[in-house]
Amino acid sequence: MDRQAQIEFLLDHYENPRNRGKIEDPDITMSWGNPGCGDVLTLYLKIDEAERIAEISFEGEGCTVSQASASILTEKLKGQPLAYAEALSPDDVTSWVGREVMFTRPRCALLALDTLKIALREYRRSHPHP
Numbered sequence: 001m002d003r004q005a006q007i008e009f010l011l012d013h014y015e016n017p018r019n020r021g022k023i024e025d026p027d028i029t030m031s032w033g034n035p036g037c038g039d040v041l042t043l044y045l046k047i048d049e050a051e052r053i054a055e056i057s058f059e060g061e062g063c064t065v066s067q068a069s070a071s072i073l074t075e076k077l078k079g080q081p082l083a084y085a086e087a088l089s090p091d092d093v094t095s096w097v098g099r100e101v102m103f104t105r106p107r108c109a110l111l112a113l114d115t116l117k118i119a120l121r122e123y124r125r126s127h128p129h130p
Contacts, residue, residue, distance in 0.1 A: 006098040010068040017067060019057040019074035026055075030119030032111070039066040039108055041115050047123070051082045058112070065101055065108035072096050073112040086120055088113060 001009065026044040033040030039062030046055040056077050058070040076096065077085055090110055094102045097109050 013068035013071040014064040017071040023055050023057050028119045028123045032115040038062050043115050053077050065105045066111045069109050070112040
């Protein structure tokens with residue numbers, strides 16, 4: 001994607017966030033962020049019996065990059081196995097949000113991924129893998 005298309009993609013996710021709002025009775029709720037700079041995020045996940053992400057949503061405040069990244073992440077993860085989510089890396093986020101954004105705003109771009117990783121570690125502690 002060229003730079004202008006990437007900007008438009010991020011703005012669309014910021015202005016029209018996907019999966020925004022709280023899920024009723026989530027299996028996982030995790031809040032994380034940097035309130036000092038204004039980026040905070042809460043992820044909600046429901047996990048099915050096959051260890052797939054049945055539902056995922058977010059609530060948050062912050063810059064365009066942090067909130068758009070959360071919207072993109074939730075779209076990418078809905079229906080995916082937990083193992084897929086656990087294997088995600090900053091390189092995956094780079095491919096979604098664009099290299100330039102990652103270089104200029106890495107903390108913002110990675111807030112959703114960081115929150116997800118913490119949430120999944122907590123979930124595994126309370127639901128050991130068979």
